[in-house]
Amino acid sequence: MKKSFIIILISLLNYNLFAQLNKPTDPLAHTYSIVARDAETGEMAVAVQSHWFSVGTAVSWGEAGVGVVATQSFTNKSFGIRGLAMLKAGLSPxxxxxxxxxxxxxxxxRQVAILDVKGRVATHTGAKCIDEAGHANGDNFSVQANMMLNDTVVPAMEKAWKDNGDLALAERMVKVLEAAQAQGGDIRGKQSAALLIVKPEASDEPWNDRVLDLRVDDHENPVKELNRLVKVYRAYQHMNQGDLYVEKAQMQEAMNEYNAAMEMFPKNLEMQYWTAITLANDGKTDKAVEMLQKIYAEDSNWRELTKRLPEVGLLEVSEKELKRLTK
Known part of the structure; x- marks a missing residue:
């Protein structure tokens, strides 16, 4: 009896040693994520949240005109680069x-999800991923999670993706993360989140092929902060569109865009400032002065900046007007 017990004990120790030796030494990223494609625009995205620092640097991978990859659990970062290379070479997900x-x-x-430009997906959840672990996928999406508080996370993510088809891709991805967190999310809590979106086709300017690349590396409520950043991104889209209208001398259209941005973030001095400068360049000095005085009251450095703009052609006003603008 004693001998049998020793044999069993040795067997268990050998099994545990075997498991430890075969367990990857890669960094942990126990998490929930989604890879997805917008059927209308063709844009592809990865969104992720984890109780792990800077999760976006390990889990999220994407290339315009190729696809996106999420690699998590015991994260093998090479899966991102190698997976995209294989898609580029013509392999299916x-x-x-x-x-x-x-x-x-x-x-x-391992837990891995791969999506290509056609919206085809392939997902793997290893047998030793920590519960609750699983995935669900279909045309244009895959949701996956491991080390979740409960088994309702993945179904909630899938439902959120399908129920929010009317939203733009960035907002839709955030909805999926919010749905996961509402079900308890990562059993350890919250720390970081990321959202990566790439274009459906590669261009000759690869530096412009990423639509969006947002990372919340360390935050008490990373999904909420990610959602805020998406809104900031939308506001600056209005600002950029306003600048384009200015270049075309379409001043009313420019002001409409600037006003839309300021309505989203009324306390953002940057948006207020360039709107005021546009008003000044359009000859609406009184309105510009009114706005600038409020901005200077918050931070006088903006006054100094105004003085420097004429030299580089960003403020084209008379000396008299410049004095009014900088008083």
């Missing part, structure tokens, strides 16, 4: 995923 996992001794600990 499933073929790419099979190739990545084929010689991976840690595949039981």
């Amino acid at each position: 499933q073929e790419a995923l099979d190739s990545l996992l084929n010689n991976d001794e840690g595949k039981a600990f």
